[in-house]
Amino acid sequence: xxxxxxxxxxxSVVEKEDVxxxxxxxxxxxxxxxxxxxxxxxxxxxFLIRRNSFDEQxxxxxxxxxxxxxxxxxxxxxxxxxxxxxxxxxxxxLKRNYGQNFVFGPxxxxxxxx
Amino acid sequence: ETGVTQTPRHLVMGMTNKKSLKCxxxxxxxxxxxxxxxxxxxxxxxxxxxxxxxxxxxxxxSRFSPECPNSSHLFxxxxxxxxxxxxxxxxxxSQGTVPEKLxxxxxxxxxxx
Numbered sequence: 001x002x003x004x005x006x007x008x009x010x011x012s013v014v015e016k017e018d019v020x021x022x023x024x025x026x027x028x029x030x031x032x033x034x035x036x037x038x039x040x041x042x043x044x045x046x047f048l049i050r051r052n053s054f055d056e057q058x059x060x061x062x063x064x065x066x067x068x069x070x071x072x073x074x075x076x077x078x079x080x081x082x083x084x085x086x087x088x089x090x091x092x093x094l095k096r097n098y099g100q101n102f103v104f105g106p107x108x109x110x111x112x113x114x
Numbered sequence: 115e116t117g118v119t120q121t122p123r124h125l126v127m128g129m130t131n132k133k134s135l136k137c138x139x140x141x142x143x144x145x146x147x148x149x150x151x152x153x154x155x156x157x158x159x160x161x162x163x164x165x166x167x168x169x170x171x172x173x174x175x176s177r178f179s180p181e182c183p184n185s186s187h188l189f190x191x192x193x194x195x196x197x198x199x200x201x202x203x204x205x206x207x208s209q210g211t212v213p214e215k216l217x218x219x220x221x222x223x224x225x226x227x
Contacts, residue, residue: 033214043221047215102216104157
């Protein structure tokens with residue numbers, strides 16, 4: 001069975017602090033894909049990153065970085081120097097190498113205070 | 115703008131009403147999805163249509179009836195809903211049989227009284 005856990009329900013930080021959102025997944029597949037999505041107050045989920053299971057290289061995109069560790073089945077997301085506009089609900093998701101079912105975690109609500 | 119448009123944005127209906135949610139994608143994608151987002155629960159996949167055929171139906175009650183007349187449009191027909199069906203209903207689209215990512219609409223916030 002596929003499962004995604006985001007243990008942090010809500011996080012509050014002050015602007016300019018760094019924050020890490022945790023994601024732990026379960027799958028028996030050897031090939032799979034991991035995603036992060038951002039859901040701002042407007043409602044639509046916005047794609048941030050996609051990672052396949054064979055690529056454990058960490059990625060940095062501006063203030064965003066992702067740490068993929070297969071050994072611990074984790075795919076954590078760090079925002080450096082957070083900004084108020086980063087306030088949103090962030091979802092981690094898992095997808096098998098076939099089919100079209102994306103399995104989402106429960107989400108982490110991030111509040112960045114000025 | 116993600117290229118996926120959902121209407122209406124908000125809907126309030128009684129338990130005996132019949133209503134429909136509409137989704138339209140302008141991205142040329144070949145698959146469309148309905149997800150349900152309830153408070154404090156993960157997004158739940160309801161239906162997937164690929165090339166206008168339903169390929170997934172995650173044990174959704176029959177009071178929810180999807181319709182995909184073409185690859186750009188997706189409907190969710192609602193009939194005799196229950197208060198626990200109140201949620202944000204999100205439409206998404208993707209391209210390919212092994213999609214790289216989903217593009218979401220802004221959702222319809224549904225309240226069932």
